[in-house]
Amino acid sequence: MADVKKIATRESYGSALVELGKKYDNLVVLDADLAGATKTGMFKKEFPERHIDCGIAEGNMVSVAAGLASTGLVPFASTFAMFAAGRAFEQVRNSVGYPHLNVKIGATHAGISVGEDGATHQCNEDLALMRTIPGMVVINPADDTEAKAAVFAAYEYEGPVYLRFGRLAAPVIFDPETYKFEIGKGQILEDGTDVTIIATGLEVGYSLEAAKILAEKGISAQVINMATIKPIDEELIVEAAKKTGKVVTVEEHSIIGGLGSAVCDVLAAKCPTPVLKIGVNDEFGHSGPAVALIEEFGLDGKGIAAKVEAWV
Numbered sequence: 001m002a003d004v005k006k007i008a009t010r011e012s013y014g015s016a017l018v019e020l021g022k023k024y025d026n027l028v029v030l031d032a033d034l035a036g037a038t039k040t041g042m043f044k045k046e047f048p049e050r051h052i053d054c055g056i057a058e059g060n061m062v063s064v065a066a067g068l069a070s071t072g073l074v075p076f077a078s079t080f081a082m083f084a085a086g087r088a089f090e091q092v093r094n095s096v097g098y099p100h101l102n103v104k105i106g107a108t109h110a111g112i113s114v115g116e117d118g119a120t121h122q123c124n125e126d127l128a129l130m131r132t133i134p135g136m137v138v139i140n141p142a143d144d145t146e147a148k149a150a151v152f153a154a155y156e157y158e159g160p161v162y163l164r165f166g167r168l169a170a171p172v173i174f175d176p177e178t179y180k181f182e183i184g185k186g187q188i189l190e191d192g193t194d195v196t197i198i199a200t201g202l203e204v205g206y207s208l209e210a211a212k213i214l215a216e217k218g219i220s221a222q223v224i225n226m227a228t229i230k231p232i233d234e235e236l237i238v239e240a241a242k243k244t245g246k247v248v249t250v251e252e253h254s255i256i257g258g259l260g261s262a263v264c265d266v267l268a269a270k271c272p273t274p275v276l277k278i279g280v281n282d283e284f285g286h287s288g289p290a291v292a293l294i295e296e297f298g299l300d301g302k303g304i305a306a307k308v309e310a311w312v
Contacts, residue, residue, distance in 0.1 A: 004171040004172065005171070005172045006169035006170060006171050006172065007143070007144040007169055007170065007172060008165075008166060008167060008168060008169045008170065009141055009143070009144065009147040009165040009166050009170060009201075010037075010038060010039050010108040010109070010165040010166065010167060011039055011144070012141075012143075012144040012145075012147035012148045012151070012165070013038070013039055013040075013078075013106050013108065013147060013151060013163070013165050014038070014039025014040055014041070014042035014043065015039075015042060015148060016147070016148040016151035016152060017029055017040060017042065017043040017076060017106075017151065018042050018043055018046050019148075019152075020151065020152065020155055021043055021046060021047045021050065022046075024074070024155070026072065026073050026074050027050065027073075027074050027075075027076070027155065028050045028051070028052065028068055028073050028074070028075045028076070029043045029044070029047075029050065029051050029052070029075070029076050029078060030051075030052045030053075030054055030061050030064060030065050030068075030075055030076070030077045030078060031044075031051070031052070031053050031054065031061075031077075031078045031079065032053075032054050032055065032056055032057065032058045032061050032078070032079040032083065033053060033054075033055050033056045034078070034079055034080065034108075035051070035053065035078075037080070037108065037109065038078045038079060038080075038106065038108045038109075039108070040076075040078045040106070052064065058079050058083040058084065058087045058088040059087060059088045059090065059091045060091075061077050061079065061088070062077055062084075062088045062091035062092055062095060062096060062103070062105070063091050063095050064077075065077040065096070065103045066091070066095040066096050066099070066101050066103055069096075069101040069102045069103045070099075070101060074102055074104070074155060075103055075104065076104045076105075076106050076151075076154075077103060077104070077105050077106065078105075078106040078107075078108070079106075079107070079108070080107065080108055080109040080110075080114075080121060080123070081107035081108065081109060081110035081111075081123040081126045081164060082109070082120070082121050082122075082123040082126075084105050084106075084107040084126070084162075085107060085123060085125070085126035085129045085130055085162070086123060086125070086126070086129070089129060092105065092130075092133065092136075092160075092162075093133055096160050097133040097134060097135060097136055097160055100135050100159055100160065101159075101160060102158055102159060102160070103160050103161075104151075104154045104155070104160070104161045104163065105160070105161065105162045105163065106151075106163050106165065107123075107126060107162060107163060107164050107165065108165040108166070108167065109121065109123075109165075109166070109167045110123050110126055110140075110164045110165065110166060110201075110252070110253075111123065111124060111166060111201070111202065111252035111253060111280075112124065112252060112280060112285040112290075112293045112294065112297060112299075113166055113167055113168035113202060113252060113290040113293065113294060114167050114285075114290070115167070115168070115287070115288060115289055115290035115293060116287050116288065116289065116290075117287070118285070118286060118287035119284040119285045119286055119287075122284075122285035124252075124253050124254045124279075124280045124284075124285065125253075125254055125257070126162075126164060126253070127140065127164065127229050127251070127253050127257065127258040127259065128253075128254060128256060128257025128258050128261070129257075130162040130230070131229060131230050131257065131258075131261075131262065132257075133160075135159060135160060136160050136161070136162055136230065137154070137157060137159065137160065137161045137162065137183060137228070137230060137231070138161075138162045138164075138228070138229040138230040139153075139154065139161065139162065139163050139164065139183070139227055139228050139229070140164040140200045140201040140227055140229055140251075140259075141163075141164075141165070141201065141227050142170065142173055142174075142199075142200070142201055142202070142204035142205065142225055142227060143170050143171065143172050143173045143174055143204070143205070144170070144172050145172060145173070145174035145175070145176045145179050146173075146174055146179065146181055146225075146227055147165060148176075149179065149180075149181035150163060150181055150227065151163065152181075153181055153182070153183050157183060164201060166201065166202050166252075167290070168202065168290045168291070168294075170202050170205055171205040173189070173204060173205060173208070173225075181227070183228050183231070184228050184231040184232070184233060185228065185233050185236070186198070186224050186225055186226040186227070186228070186232075186233040186236045186237075187224065187225045188222065188223070188224055188236075188240075189204070189208060189223045189224065189225050190208065190211050190221065190222060190223035191222055192211065192220040192221040192222035192223070192244065193220045193222070193243070193244060194219050194220045194221065194244060194246070194312060195214075195219065195220075195221050195222070195244050195246045195247070195248060195308060195312050196221070196222045196223075196224060196240040196241065196243070196244045196246065196247045196248065197210065197211065197221050197222065197223045197224065197248045197249075197250060197304070197308065198224045198226050198237065198240070198247060198248070198249050198250070198259065198263055199223065199224070199225060199226065199249070199250040199251070199259075200225070200226045200227060200229065200250075200251050200253075200259045201227075201251065201252055201253075202252045202294075203250040203251055203252050203299060203304075204223075204225045206250070206294070206299060206300050206301045206304055207223050207250050207301075207304060208223055208301075209300070209301025209302075209304075209305075210250075210301045210302075210304035210305040210308065211223050211305075212301075213301060213302065213305035214305050214308060214309060217305075217309060219308070219309060219312055221308065222240060222243065222244055224236065224237075224240060226259060226263075229258065229259055229262055230262065232262050232263070232266065234266045234270065237263055237266045237267065237271075238266065238267070238270050238271045241267055241271045241273040242271060245273065245274075246273070246274050246276075246311075246312060247263065247267065247273050247274070247275045247276075248275070248276045248277075248278060248304075248307075248308050248311070249263050249264075249275065249276070249277050249278065249279070250278045250279065250299070250304055251278075251279040252279065252280070252294075252299060253279050253280060254279060254280050254281075254282070255277040255278070255279040255280065255281060255282075256282060258279065259279075260275070260277030260278075260279060261277075263275065264277075276307065276308070276311045278298070278299070278304060278307055278308075279299070280297060280299075285297075
């Protein structure tokens with residue numbers, strides 16, 4: 001995929017905020033001393049009066065966002081996933097989730113692809129944490145096109161939204177001229193009959209690579225992009241399970257509580273089906289180059305294909 005354009009979804013987040021800021025005066029952006037890394041610095045440059053740097057105080061930032069939302073503004077609170085979902089969990093739960101306020105959380109640098117920052121910053125638990133908050137919408141976009149569309153959809157949605165973005169540049173999969181994003185809906189990217197691969201975020205591109213490798217080995221894989229983890233597209237999951245009889249989930253997140261668990265919840269209740277969960281096992285990440293870590297954890301195309309082939 002060397003010739004494919006690659007853009008980090010955190011870049012997409014910053015660009016989308018600027019576009020939204022030009023259209024809507026009620027949009028405000030908060031950051032926790034990481035505007036350069038989260039790319040909200042783009043918004044700050046265009047609209048300094050609507051950008052608030054809360055300092056290294058993530059819990060306070062979320063509380064400020066809740067207060068702003070209660071006045072009718074639409075705040076996007078931005079920081080690393082480890083701090084947004086981890087350090088500020090209490091405030092997200094009690095100050096945003098409980099009163100169901102219109103706060104959007106832009107969480108960047110998620111997953112092991114944070115790379116050299118190591119285990120303390122490689123948040124592989126955020127999807128699981130955010131899924132447990134009643135009424136919280138959880139979105140993990142796959143590429144630049146989908147990330148921008150997701151930010152726009154989050155603004156339009158009335159209620160709390162958790163948006164997950166990555167540090168590593170991801171291949172652009174979707175055509176911005178034709179792609180339509182809808183909260184709660186997945187998309188079939190490749191047709192197949194032997195196994196269904198349901199992927200989210202950075203792993204969508206790698207899953208498409210895996211499908212090509214599997215095809216060379218005579219295994220026909222259907223690939224589904226599932227950007228919205230909650231609410232999840234139950235109908236599409238059940239249809240896919242009935243078609244292939246085997247489901248694999250792939251995520252740059254713990255196999256506990258994330259996409260795999262969400263898919264298993266659906267299938268256990270509506271269409272019992274064998275499921276293989278591919279992601280970060282019950283372990284912490286560690287420091288290293290992002291691409292090397294993806295390969296080490298078996299989350300690249302070859303790694304996914306090998307696991308699916310052995311299982312099928």
